[in-house]
Amino acid sequence: MRLLVVEDETRLALALQRGLQAEGFAVDVAGTGPAGLEMARHGGYDAMILDVMLPGLSGYRIVRQLRTEEHWLPVLMLSAKDGEYDQADGLDCGADDYLTKPFSYVVLLARMRALLRRGAPQRPAVLTAGDLSLDPAGRRVSRAGVEVSLTAREYALLEYLMRHAGEVVSKTELLDHVWDAGMDTAPNVVEVYVGYLRRKIGRELLETVRGAGYRLAG
Amino acid sequence: MRLLVVEDETRLALALQRGLQAEGFAVDVAGTGPAGLEMARHGGYDAMILDVMLPGLSGYRIVRQLRTEEHWLPVLMLSAKDGEYDQADGLDCGADDYLTKPFSYVVLLARMRALLRRGAPQRPAVLTAGDLSLDPAGRRVSRAGVEVSLTAREYALLEYLMRHAGEVVSKTELLDHVWDAGMDTAPNVVEVYVGYLRRKIGRELLETVRGAGYRLAG
DNA sequence: CGGAGCGCTGTGAGCGTGCTGAGAACATCC
């Protein structure tokens, strides 16, 4: 397992490198944002430990940049800030886990193991299907770049469909996942909302598979 | 997105349920360990929020049990303990993320989003036979790369045949598995549908074994 | 070579499934 540590405090960087090497990882260190980004792009790392406060380029921007370039290696973010919103921001911009300094080495190791166990995240922070894109964090949907306004229910339905793009999703599955269980809603609501969605996002993208369910273009 | 919250403090459980529902999730709550395990097994949830200290069965044991039963839904653990080793334990026993109480609702939400983003259900393999391929998840069939559109019954028949490619499948077997058992349908329907299928996927692939049944080219 | 099964296919009736518009119940905003 090959890890990249991007951290400008040399003492911390060295400590991490030594500790992780003792655990059997191969570890490289970058001291600035741009260097880290470059190495992450081409180094073939299995995971990355990334400080938020970096000279040249913040950790947030590095993750965002990597994700837009379709690099999906697991990223564990480190930050001296401890405001909760920072943590939320870090995760929403594409990091996979977040630790605030000071952190315990044992926790770091456990989290890194958990990250590697999961493997590279397959899915981008923003879901796309055809010319449709959905940003779960911002709760926004746009079609061919044009923003579409959806109601809560329409949004929940579309999100579920997009997370299963290309697969056939049955009406009962949709009832279970998009509508609250226990509610005995008429199964017809699904058809009604599919109709609403089609009106807003376009008819072609959401296909009916008669007798089986619906399929969003993969 | 359908979530399961396993938490015995009813006030916290209700607060979580209400908050997450406001975000558009479908949320169920279990108040004890055994109930939570049972619901996680059969509820078809997209993710799970799991308290460590539970009456009946600890959160650790629940995760471990689920993992040994090959349930891979994302698990976010909650704990009042804050010793670092607990956190490491939680992650090592199979949870995907870990929050210590008291936690901020914003962080919980961001982490839950990150978990769902990662959640990559591995698709079942695509079935192939000759130049035919069938994708069970997408309910798609193509012949030599060209998509073929099948009705529900035709699809069910072909799927059964492909799962037994190379074997001779009798008409009564097909009646039992593709048509509802017990239905007294004329045995002739099988012949009719084999005819439809041959028209769509090609005559050569589906062979008649006179007196015994049909065989799809292996 | 001829007959008896067995399998194939065209036709058409019935009805299941999904789509839509109208409207009721409810919440929210001004």
Added chain:
DNA sequence: GGATGTTCTCAGCACGCTCACAGCGCTCCG
């Protein structure tokens, strides 16, 4: 209080899937 928006139910409609039936062709036997 009225206007607006959201969620959901209901009923009507149309398409096309499913299946029974009947007649024909093919195959395997004596």
